[in-house]
Amino acid sequence: MKGNSADVKAIKGAVESKDYATVETKAKDIMGTADKIPSLFPKGSDKGKTKATAAIWEKSDEFAKQAKNLSKASGELAAAAKSKDDTAVAAKFKAVGEVCSSCHKEFRADKYSE
Numbered sequence: 001m002k003g004n005s006a007d008v009k010a011i012k013g014a015v016e017s018k019d020y021a022t023v024e025t026k027a028k029d030i031m032g033t034a035d036k037i038p039s040l041f042p043k044g045s046d047k048g049k050t051k052a053t054a055a056i057w058e059k060s061d062e063f064a065k066q067a068k069n070l071s072k073a074s075g076e077l078a079a080a081a082k083s084k085d086d087t088a089v090a091a092k093f094k095a096v097g098e099v100c101s102s103c104h105k106e107f108r109a110d111k112y113s114e
């Protein structure tokens with residue numbers, strides 16, 4: 001997840017400077033992480049200091065769907081960057097951010113558990 005955040009920051013800078021090669025590489029990084037998200041939260045990993053909520057396991061189908069949405073959105077961003085399409089890059093970058101926050105809203109607690 002920290003990697004995701006670094007990738008998003010790098011993409012933001014690259015979108016602004018129209019460095020589409022970087023946008024494409026970083027979007028593919030996110031895509032690779034997205035596919036692994038569900039396996040990063042095995043059942044019972046809500047122990048210790050975490051913001052993971054029980055909903056991850058109660059609604060594991062929905063959680064996996066959000067991870068898939070991220071994979072899809074970042075794949076579309078990579079494709080838009082590849083074709084150097086300004087409008088599509090801006091729209092797809094926004095879509096990626098929306099998937100991040102929609103999953104966090106549903107599955108990430110505001111505070112770390114004690």
Ligand code: HEC
Nearest residue numbers: 001002004005008050051052066067070099100103107108
């Ligand atoms: C499938 C759901 C899901 C998606 C999609 C998702 N996240 Fe997360 N994210 C989580 C959960 C759950 C946590 C809390 C993890 C914990 O505390 O153990 C988290 C935590 C984080 C954190 C806090 C630091 C950390 O390592 O815990 C950052 C930063 C973060 N996510 C960034 C992102 C970014 C950027 C994206 C989009 C590119 C993204 N996330 C997409 C579920 C998701």
